[in-house]
Amino acid sequence: MSSPVSDIDLHAHLIGQQGGRRALNTPVLVVDIDVLARNIQSMAAFAAEHGLALRPHAKTHKSADIARMQIAAGAVGVCSAKLGEAEAMANGEVDSILITSPVVTAPGIERLIALNQRIGDLRVVTDNPTNVQALMNAATTEKPLQVLVDIDPGIRRTGVASPEAALALAKQIAAAPSLRFLGVQYYCGREQHIEAWADRVDAMKKRTAYLKGIVDQLNAAGLSPQVITGGGTGTHRIDADLGVLNELQTGSYVFMDRQYNDCDLTGDGVTPFETSLFVDARVVSANTPGMATIDAGFKAMATDGGPPTILSGAPEGAVYHFMGDEHGAIVAADATFAIGDAVTLAVPHCDPTVNLYDHYHVVSHDTLVRIWPVQARGRSR
Amino acid sequence: MSSPVSDIDLHAHLIGQQGGRRALNTPVLVVDIDVLARNIQSMAAFAAEHGLALRPHAKTHKSADIARMQIAAGAVGVCSAKLGEAEAMANGEVDSILITSPVVTAPGIERLIALNQRIGDLRVVTDNPTNVQALMNAATTEKPLQVLVDIDPGIRRTGVASPEAALALAKQIAAAPSLRFLGVQYYCGREQHIEAWADRVDAMKKRTAYLKGIVDQLNAAGLSPQVITGGGTGTHRIDADLGVLNELQTGSYVFMDRQYNDCDLTGDGVTPFETSLFVDARVVSANTPGMATIDAGFKAMATDGGPPTILSGAPEGAVYHFMGDEHGAIVAADATFAIGDAVTLAVPHCDPTVNLYDHYHVVSHDTLVRIWPVQARGRSR
Numbered sequence: 001m002s003s004p005v006s007d008i009d010l011h012a013h014l015i016g017q018q019g020g021r022r023a024l025n026t027p028v029l030v031v032d033i034d035v036l037a038r039n040i041q042s043m044a045a046f047a048a049e050h051g052l053a054l055r056p057h058a059k060t061h062k063s064a065d066i067a068r069m070q071i072a073a074g075a076v077g078v079c080s081a082k083l084g085e086a087e088a089m090a091n092g093e094v095d096s097i098l099i100t101s102p103v104v105t106a107p108g109i110e111r112l113i114a115l116n117q118r119i120g121d122l123r124v125v126t127d128n129p130t131n132v133q134a135l136m137n138a139a140t141t142e143k144p145l146q147v148l149v150d151i152d153p154g155i156r157r158t159g160v161a162s163p164e165a166a167l168a169l170a171k172q173i174a175a176a177p178s179l180r181f182l183g184v185q186y187y188c189g190r191e192q193h194i195e196a197w198a199d200r201v202d203a204m205k206k207r208t209a210y211l212k213g214i215v216d217q218l219n220a221a222g223l224s225p226q227v228i229t230g231g232g233t234g235t236h237r238i239d240a241d242l243g244v245l246n247e248l249q250t251g252s253y254v255f256m257d258r259q260y261n262d263c264d265l266t267g268d269g270v271t272p273f274e275t276s277l278f279v280d281a282r283v284v285s286a287n288t289p290g291m292a293t294i295d296a297g298f299k300a301m302a303t304d305g306g307p308p309t310i311l312s313g314a315p316e317g318a319v320y321h322f323m324g325d326e327h328g329a330i331v332a333a334d335a336t337f338a339i340g341d342a343v344t345l346a347v348p349h350c351d352p353t354v355n356l357y358d359h360y361h362v363v364s365h366d367t368l369v370r371i372w373p374v375q376a377r378g379r380s381r
Numbered sequence: 382m383s384s385p386v387s388d389i390d391l392h393a394h395l396i397g398q399q400g401g402r403r404a405l406n407t408p409v410l411v412v413d414i415d416v417l418a419r420n421i422q423s424m425a426a427f428a429a430e431h432g433l434a435l436r437p438h439a440k441t442h443k444s445a446d447i448a449r450m451q452i453a454a455g456a457v458g459v460c461s462a463k464l465g466e467a468e469a470m471a472n473g474e475v476d477s478i479l480i481t482s483p484v485v486t487a488p489g490i491e492r493l494i495a496l497n498q499r500i501g502d503l504r505v506v507t508d509n510p511t512n513v514q515a516l517m518n519a520a521t522t523e524k525p526l527q528v529l530v531d532i533d534p535g536i537r538r539t540g541v542a543s544p545e546a547a548l549a550l551a552k553q554i555a556a557a558p559s560l561r562f563l564g565v566q567y568y569c570g571r572e573q574h575i576e577a578w579a580d581r582v583d584a585m586k587k588r589t590a591y592l593k594g595i596v597d598q599l600n601a602a603g604l605s606p607q608v609i610t611g612g613g614t615g616t617h618r619i620d621a622d623l624g625v626l627n628e629l630q631t632g633s634y635v636f637m638d639r640q641y642n643d644c645d646l647t648g649d650g651v652t653p654f655e656t657s658l659f660v661d662a663r664v665v666s667a668n669t670p671g672m673a674t675i676d677a678g679f680k681a682m683a684t685d686g687g688p689p690t691i692l693s694g695a696p697e698g699a700v701y702h703f704m705g706d707e708h709g710a711i712v713a714a715d716a717t718f719a720i721g722d723a724v725t726l727a728v729p730h731c732d733p734t735v736n737l738y739d740h741y742h743v744v745s746h747d748t749l750v751r752i753w754p755v756q757a758r759g760r761s762r
Contacts, residue, residue, distance in 0.1 A: 007465065007488070007492065010492075023488065025486070025489060025762045027761055027762055028762065059707070081706065081707045082676075082707060087387075102720070104663070104664075104721050105406070105407070105663055106404075107388070107391060107404065107406050111388065111406075127666055127668060128666065128667070128668070128720050130719070131720055156669045156672065156674075156710070157666065157674050157704045157708050158708070159666070160668060161668040161669060165668070282485070283485075284483050284485050285483060285508055285509065285538065285540070286509070287508060287533065287537075287540070287541060287546070288537045291537065293538050293539055295463075295482075295761075298685050298732075299736050300761055302679060303685045304679050304684045304703070323536075324538070325462065325732050326440070326462045326463060327538050329538070339483070339511060339512055340485050340486055351679075351706050352680055355706075356736070356737075356761075357759065358759050380408055380680040380681055380707065380737075381388060381406045381407055381408055381409065381676065
């Protein structure tokens with residue numbers, strides 16, 4: 001029995017070859033490094049111009065390599081959705097991390113405190129007095145844990161449900177010697193994808209007035225929040241105009257999936273960001289006129305955002321349908337396909353799609369320039 | 382900076398402890414070894430009783446450990462959906478594998494031939510004369526590649542589209558010195574989930590008559606198929622009754638997800654299989670009366686089959702809603718939840734859910750008995 005060779009070993013041989021992208025085994029997750037770098041630069045410049053700290057959300061890319069690019073461009077650190085994602089970022093030399101979901105269980109809190117010892121600047125949110133008590137008991141006065149109060153903007157997912165609860169929680173944190181009250185988090189998830197700019201502005205004005213009221217109460221109580229963090233790719237310009245947040249958590253701008261490409265991000269229809277993330281696939285069966293089966297299905301793309309957009313490999317107007325775990329159909333009347341034909345897709349929802357892959361294949365034009373591991377893939381706990 | 386410890390390292394310490402399941406970090410993919418073993422035994426007994434070869438589909442579990450349990454119980458080998466999945470099974474000492482999707486690209490065929498040299502009994506399907514030519518050119522006469530003709534039962538996913546095309550392809554394979562014509566594959570994917578037994582029987586009678594016609598033509602042409610493989614958990618009893626298939630590819634019976642639990646598998650409403658696969662989650666936020674947020678969202682469960690069923694941790698009638706990548710809502714009027722509360726879910730569609738996890742946490746009652754890697758997770762190419 002000869003020794004096994006993985007397709008990643010085989011792909012490594014293609015690095016540096018012009019056209020190497022077209023020789024990859026498929027389906028494969030591809031990121032265009034030139035576009036990615038421009039997106040990162042553009043958001044960093046926006047934040048700097050508006051005097052906002054930028055703490056991009058790593059739940060989008062799950063990559064310490066991309067996190068380090070963001071920090072090199074001016075980001076103060078990153079956000080992580082879960083503890084395991086934060087651990088993966090820390091393993092990749094990222095030293096400032098905000099965990100944006102509460103960590104509530106005993107084994108989770110044990111790992112959280114260990115991570116607080118490992119890196120320079122760990123921050124975590126909470127929305128519950130029992131949780132604050134548990135964090136206080138586990139943390140040490142030698143290196144207090146930095147805690148933010150998570151405020152629910154009406155999603156009912158996480159966050160305190162009233163200004164009174166926010167104030168009480170901030171007081172409880174500030175009084176705990178092993179904790180440090182750092183500020184508040186306010187993530188308006190539902191508003192990010194409101195397609196019309198004017199509707200999004202209206203919604204954010206209402207939401208932000210509520211946040212402002214809480215900040216005013218905290219200030220009056222002598223608990224001024226040093227950090228007021230939130231925002232996303234869909235609202236970052238509005239958040240900057242409204243002037244309450246002082247830190248932005250934008251994530252998807254690095255890749256610009258179909259969901260965000262459907263949104264006007266600036267009010268003038270000109271988006272400063274471009275699509276940098278793709279799935280390259282190939283035709284594996286072509287026995288029916290006007291359609292072809294490609295090798296990318298539920299296991300190649302998350303389905304929660306609907307079907308992907310076909311960018312190349314099929315005539316304009318062609319559509320994709322999921323055909324099970326392993327396959328998708330490209331339907332295009334009058335088109336002729338042959339097995340092996342290359343098809344490039346733009347993904348509908350980037351975060352859970354990235355989570356399906358172990359590697360990014362990083363390209364510049366059609367040259368494979370490197371292969372990055374998706375360090376935080378699967379770190380959902 | 383102290384060295385990182387993964388949650389899997391921490392979980393390993395819980396093996397053998399009664400109640401260890403309840404101390405796991407969540408979300409976690411849990412398989413009940415006792416139920417799993419009964420399901421495996423039950424299908425093996427059914428196949429033996431009916432004189433059918435059993436070649437369970439490993440795309441369901443992606444686990445060489447479960448594959449070896451199936452083979453120990455009498456299976457002749459396994460099916461794999463993709464080449465990478467087959468390579469993972471081979472790395473896990475599985476020696477007989479049928480790849481149920483065509484392998485059409487040059488780098489794929491190179492890996493396929495390497496795998497054929499590594500294991501005793503590799504089989505692959507094809508549906509295209511150009512592909513047969515490429516396989517023939519790559520394979521060697523020292524160890525001919527075993528090839529089956531994939532026949533489309535009307536899904537238009539993969540498979541030849543007519544009896545004439547099936548016959549022509551079988552002739553082309555049989556004439557190639559480096560290939561061996563082994564038989565045909567016929568997977569009626571659409572019929573597996575027809576809920577009413579009588580409707581499923583009617584549909585399979587029609588579909589199987591079409592297959593029988595092709596088999597008759599192959600026999601008449603001196604190309605008798607040694608292997609006639611297909612079937613699934615939803616139709617295996619009907620397939621056995623109809624008597625054309627001689628090998629069953631059932632997959633989901635090992636786990637019994639919600640989609641299959643909604644089907645009558647035997648015609649009398651008594652299913653011989655039980656649910657063995659679960660996602661254990663926990664409440665992370667509980668600030669809204671009548672609902673709670675748990676730590677399992679798009680990254681913990683595939684969404685293509687709808688929401689999961691809540692098995693424990695919430696009152697009867699409680700429902701789950703996806704709340705983004707990391708979270709889900711449990712809605713149950715009048716219920717009271719506290720952070721840290723355990724919730725167990727039955728997954729809607731097992732195959733792509735398993736693909737989200739690196740490990741199975743194997744339990745017997747509430748004791749964690751071992752941790753298995755999901756060896757073929759992410760092997761979509």
